[in-house]
Amino acid sequence: MGIWRKQIGPGIRLQVRAFFLFFCFCQIASEQIRYSVPEEMERGSFVGNIAKDLGLNIRQLAVRNLRIASSGKRQYFAIDLNNGNLYVNERIDREEICSETPLCILNLEMLIDNPLNVFHLKIEIQDINDNPPVFNKHNAEIEISESTLPGARFLIGNAVDLDVGTNSLQKYELSANQFFILHTKQNSDGNKYAELVLEKPLDREKQSTHRLILTASDGGDPMRTGTAQVCITVIDVNDNFPMFTREVYKISVKENSPNNSLVFQVKASDADEGTNGQITYFFKNIADSVHHKFRLDPLSGVIRVNVLLDFEEAKRYEMIIEAKDGGGMVGHCKVLLEISDENDNAPEVTVMSLSSPVPEDAPPGTVIALININDRDSGLNGEVSCHFHDDIPFKLVSSSNNYFKLLTDSILDREKVAEYNITVIAIDKGSPPTFTRKTIHLEVSDVNDNAPVFESISYIAYVPENNPLGASIYSVKASDLDLDQNARVTYSILNGNIVDVPFSSYISINSQTGIIYAQRSFDYEELREFRMQVKAQDGGSPALSTNVTLKVFILDQNDNAPEILYPSLESDGSALFEMVPPSSDAGYLVTKVVAVDADSGHNAWLSYQLLQATEPELFNIALHNGEIRTSRIFMGKYSVKQRLIISVKDNGQPPLSATVTLNIIFSENIQQVPPELINQSSEASFQSNLNFYLIIALALICFLFLLTGILVAVMKFRKSHFECLSADHYSKDESAFPPRYSDSTLPYSYNVWLAADSRKNEFSFLNASDQSNRPTNVVTANNNGLLLTDKEENIQTETSSLLQRDLMEIYVDLKKIGRIVKGLEAMLPRKKV
Numbered sequence: 001m002g003i004w005r006k007q008i009g010p011g012i013r014l015q016v017r018a019f020f021l022f023f024c025f026c027q028i029a030s031e032q033i034r035y036s037v038p039e040e041m042e043r044g045s046f047v048g049n050i051a052k053d054l055g056l057n058i059r060q061l062a063v064r065n066l067r068i069a070s071s072g073k074r075q076y077f078a079i080d081l082n083n084g085n086l087y088v089n090e091r092i093d094r095e096e097i098c099s100e101t102p103l104c105i106l107n108l109e110m111l112i113d114n115p116l117n118v119f120h121l122k123i124e125i126q127d128i129n130d131n132p133p134v135f136n137k138h139n140a141e142i143e144i145s146e147s148t149l150p151g152a153r154f155l156i157g158n159a160v161d162l163d164v165g166t167n168s169l170q171k172y173e174l175s176a177n178q179f180f181i182l183h184t185k186q187n188s189d190g191n192k193y194a195e196l197v198l199e200k201p202l203d204r205e206k207q208s209t210h211r212l213i214l215t216a217s218d219g220g221d222p223m224r225t226g227t228a229q230v231c232i233t234v235i236d237v238n239d240n241f242p243m244f245t246r247e248v249y250k251i252s253v254k255e256n257s258p259n260n261s262l263v264f265q266v267k268a269s270d271a272d273e274g275t276n277g278q279i280t281y282f283f284k285n286i287a288d289s290v291h292h293k294f295r296l297d298p299l300s301g302v303i304r305v306n307v308l309l310d311f312e313e314a315k316r317y318e319m320i321i322e323a324k325d326g327g328g329m330v331g332h333c334k335v336l337l338e339i340s341d342e343n344d345n346a347p348e349v350t351v352m353s354l355s356s357p358v359p360e361d362a363p364p365g366t367v368i369a370l371i372n373i374n375d376r377d378s379g380l381n382g383e384v385s386c387h388f389h390d391d392i393p394f395k396l397v398s399s400s401n402n403y404f405k406l407l408t409d410s411i412l413d414r415e416k417v418a419e420y421n422i423t424v425i426a427i428d429k430g431s432p433p434t435f436t437r438k439t440i441h442l443e444v445s446d447v448n449d450n451a452p453v454f455e456s457i458s459y460i461a462y463v464p465e466n467n468p469l470g471a472s473i474y475s476v477k478a479s480d481l482d483l484d485q486n487a488r489v490t491y492s493i494l495n496g497n498i499v500d501v502p503f504s505s506y507i508s509i510n511s512q513t514g515i516i517y518a519q520r521s522f523d524y525e526e527l528r529e530f531r532m533q534v535k536a537q538d539g540g541s542p543a544l545s546t547n548v549t550l551k552v553f554i555l556d557q558n559d560n561a562p563e564i565l566y567p568s569l570e571s572d573g574s575a576l577f578e579m580v581p582p583s584s585d586a587g588y589l590v591t592k593v594v595a596v597d598a599d600s601g602h603n604a605w606l607s608y609q610l611l612q613a614t615e616p617e618l619f620n621i622a623l624h625n626g627e628i629r630t631s632r633i634f635m636g637k638y639s640v641k642q643r644l645i646i647s648v649k650d651n652g653q654p655p656l657s658a659t660v661t662l663n664i665i666f667s668e669n670i671q672q673v674p675p676e677l678i679n680q681s682s683e684a685s686f687q688s689n690l691n692f693y694l695i696i697a698l699a700l701i702c703f704l705f706l707l708t709g710i711l712v713a714v715m716k717f718r719k720s721h722f723e724c725l726s727a728d729h730y731s732k733d734e735s736a737f738p739p740r741y742s743d744s745t746l747p748y749s750y751n752v753w754l755a756a757d758s759r760k761n762e763f764s765f766l767n768a769s770d771q772s773n774r775p776t777n778v779v780t781a782n783n784n785g786l787l788l789t790d791k792e793e794n795i796q797t798e799t800s801s802l803l804q805r806d807l808m809e810i811y812v813d814l815k816k817i818g819r820i821v822k823g824l825e826a827m828l829p830r831k832k833v
Contacts, residue, residue: 033119035123036126037092039126039128041088046086046087047123048086049083051083058084066110066112068121069110075089076089076090079110104127108122127163128163128167129221132218133226134159134160135159138228139228141233142154142196142230144198145237146235152197153198156195156230157193157228159172168218168219171192172215174215175212175214179210180198181196182194204235208273209232211230211232212230213227214229238328240272240276242323243268244266244332248336249333251263253338254342255340258305259307264335266301275326277326280299280325281321283296283319283320283321284322290319292306293307293309310344311340311342316336316337317336318335320335321333342381343430343434345375345376346375349424349438351371351438352371353370354368355369356368356442359412360413360446361411369442371405372402373426375428380430380431382428383429387425393408393410394420404424406424414445414447415450415482417444418443419444420444447486448542448544450480451538452480454476455477461473465525466521469519472516472517474515478491485539486540489538490511490538491534491536492535504519524599524600529553530552533548533550534549562595562657563595564658579664580665580667587629589627592626592628593646593662595626602652605650605651606624606626606650608623608625608626608646608648610646611645614643615642642664643661645662
């Protein structure tokens with residue numbers, strides 16, 4: 001593939017050898033070799049045998065390191081050291097390396113060592129026809145006036161061919177036509193270009209456009225060509241002016257037409273064509289305000305709305321439009337725009353005067369506000385009516401043209417509605433109608449027309465006895481629907497049902513919070529319940545107040561230990577002796593321990609227990625009534641003298657108790673008492689006689705008290721029966737409270753027992769009523785917190801409660817008498833067993 005030119009002949013070879021010997025002697029040599037290769041050769045193509053052409057030993061190429069010393073970035077050639085051949089290493093593009101230079105030479109330097117030698121290698125790159133002619137523009141456009149004379153020349157551009165020599169551009173050709181011919185010319189640099197020459201006059205009315213094909217050819221083999229299209233436009237001569245279809249246009253346009261909506265399109269015509277017949281439209285001599293509201297398309301003559309039109313602002317517009325062709329000739333017309341009214345304005349509602357807040361006691365017909373209503377539209381579009389749909393105590397009254405009054409229609413109540421948002425609706429008679437809503441905020445001022453109201457119609461408080469001084473026992477709360485000072489509630493105590501001492505020494509109240517405090521420690525045994533009136537008063541002027549009843553019940557606490565009534569005790573806590581026949585059977589009633597508890601309810605339920613005895617198996621005591629009986633027959637092994645310690649305990653928490661010591665002697669009579677007890681027996685006989693008289697006196701007193709109690713009970717029964725017949729119902733506010741010493745705290749009866757010896761008798765509290773037969777008063781609480789018996793609330797229950805209360809009062813009096821007798825017995829001389 002490489003071409004070794006014949007410039008290297010035999011003579012030159014001798015010169016090369018001479019030079020080689022000379023350079024071997026100097027250790028530096030220089031040779032020139034020239035090759036010629038075509039461009040675009042494939043990689044690896046053979047160029048020449050560099051070792052043979054330089055006369056080098058092929059075997060020493062690798063040892064002497066033959067190499068190309070070119071400093072270029074691209075290595076277009078490479079040497080095979082095995083055979084000394086020079087090959088193409090990369091694609092070679094002559095146009096890239098040498099551009100338009102006709103002769104393209106690559107200069108390379110070959111280096112070899114031992115001795116060092118330099119060889120200069122020139123490689124000529126031969127051109128091939130690998131590039132066609134190319135026009136700068138594939139479409140050439142030329143405008144020629146129809147008035148242009150023949151012989152006029154027009155440059156239509158040139159083509160470029162990157163090849164050189166015969167492979168470069170050689171000629172131009174033009175497609176066949178009757179108006180133009182082609183002339184080819186050459187520049188000073190040798191490039192050829194074409195000129196279009198007009199041969200005949202053009203007529204735009206016959207043919208306005210001519211399309212020709214320009215072809216450029218090179219001289220290569222095969223020949224390559226390039227084409228370009230030449231478009232010739234014949235320019236018209238302007239000899240006609242624009243003309244509108246009408247001189248004056250009258251148009252009706254609705255107001256509020258949307259932006260960019262079409263108003264009208266003006267149209268003018270021109271007999272010319274091209275730029276001479278191309279008409280442009282303009283506004284001419286119109287006001288800026290009109291020019292701002294409309295937009296004219298300069299090409300189509302379409303008039304559009306630029307901003308919203310308002311009939312209330314302007315009812316008519318006048319404008320002049322100018323049509324101008326490309327040659328500068330103009331025509332004019334006038335456009336008259338009539339704006340038609342639309343119902344586009346909603347009524348305007350203005351509150352001219354407003355009285356807010358308005359007192360809630362304002363009389364009906366009070367003027368609250370004056371309202372002005374206006375509509376900018378005309379005709380039916382401007383006629384307005386006014387109303388509101390809300391169910392509110394107000395009304396609208398027309399006072400004059402476009403004015404309305406807002407009046408109160410009924411009494412206001414701030415506690416129900418404190419403020420109103422009155423929505424006034426103004427609507428016109430347009431089609432479709434437009435309306436406006438105006439909300440008027442009205443506040444209602446407070447008037448002190450509401451008294452304080454307690455949370456309950458009555459209150460019940462339960463306070464444990466022995467409460468600390470100043471303790472809070474209850475709290476009442478009253479609310480007032482009014483505002484501010486009118487709703488500021490203060491509390492006070494009006495009166496109570498305690499008349500012995502000032503009521504303020506019992507109870508006080510915090511005037512601001514309604515918290516009730518105890519001023520003393522309550523004692524259930526002294527005061528069971530009391531009631532009082534609490535007053536709640538607001539701060540209005542005049543002030544309003546409300547009273548409520550508060551019932552306070554004292555709850556019993558186990559603060560009283562049992563009190564032993566029988567047997568009576570000595571100062572050291574021991575009792576006198578009791579005599580029991582030795583022949584008595586088992587179950588013989590020896591005596592009975594009688595005790596009472598000042599507390600009530602469970603706290604007064606007593607139980608009896610034998611704590612200690614000389615012979616525990618000989619006696620037993622009833623748990624609930626305190627009866628002491630023998631458990632077995634007395635036998636000789638038992639001591640005649642027996643000592644018992646009895647404990648009486650209540651049912652409170654914690655429980656309280658008392659003890660008593662009994663001395664029992666087994667003997668048929670006083671004569672059988674051992675000698676050491678004779679003196680004591682005589683004293684006992686004297687005591688027994690004295691007790692007999694005391695018992696008789698006690699019986700008479702009890703009889704008198706009992707008779708008096710029965711009479712009082714009968715009278716109260718008749719009175720309550722009469723009240724029940726006259727009343728419609730039983731008041732539930734009067735709660736039944738357990739009477740003092742309730743729950744049968746004294747479950748026994750008084751009886752006189754005679755001893756075996758008819759001359760002597762003893763006073764004993766025996767024959768106790770059975771626990772199941774003793775009267776009870778079970779107290780429960782209903783849903784309202786009232787204490788009621790578990791019987792039905794009827795007249796019979798009330799009567800029974802009153803009778804039971806009277807009997808218990810008689811019992812208390814009997815108890816006092818028993819204490820008196822007990823004191824008398826204590827005054828008598830006695831001996832301990």
